[in-house]
Amino acid sequence: MAKFISKCSVFLSVLQIYFIDYLNRAWYFMVDVVKELETLRQNLLDLSLRNNLLNYRPxxxxxxxxxxxxxxxxxxxxxxxxxxxxxxxxxxxPKKRQKG
Structure with missing residues (x-):
């Protein structure tokens, strides 16, 4: 019975290490996705003179x-x-201009 408990303890330790590694990778991936989405959102917002909605001339x-x-x-x-x-x-x- 002691060997079984010892093996379960080792298994749980390894499982804990893999789980922590998985969470770290998942967190890194989430942070990377959030940064990427923010970058894409900023690139979609065109504040240059090409944006006719911001630089409209009647x-x-x-x-x-x-x-x-x-x-x-x-x-x-x-x-x-x-x-x-x-x-x-x-x-x-509107009146047309006459050439002359």
Whole structure:
């Protein structure tokens, strides 16, 4: 019986060493994954001049002017209610430049 207990004790010691090694490797892997995800997240955030959402300049061809509604109403319709809006062209047209 003493040999059995001794063998169980050795087995448990080896098992404990392997378990601690496994936990250390798992922790190292988790820290590495967290660092990698943070790096990828930072790379996705483009703060350069190429980001048109941050560096928007209105132009007659790319800009739609919404009149008759507040920004809160437009946000509520588009984002919260997920509805669409219909737009009508204005009666006045921008004046064309004459060459001459």
């Amino acid at each position: 132009s007659p061809r790319r800009t739609i002017s919404i009149t008759g509604r507040s920004p809160e109403e437009v946000y509520d319709l588009f984002v919260l209610q997920e509805k669409s809006m219909k737009f009508r062209a204005t009666k006045t047209r």
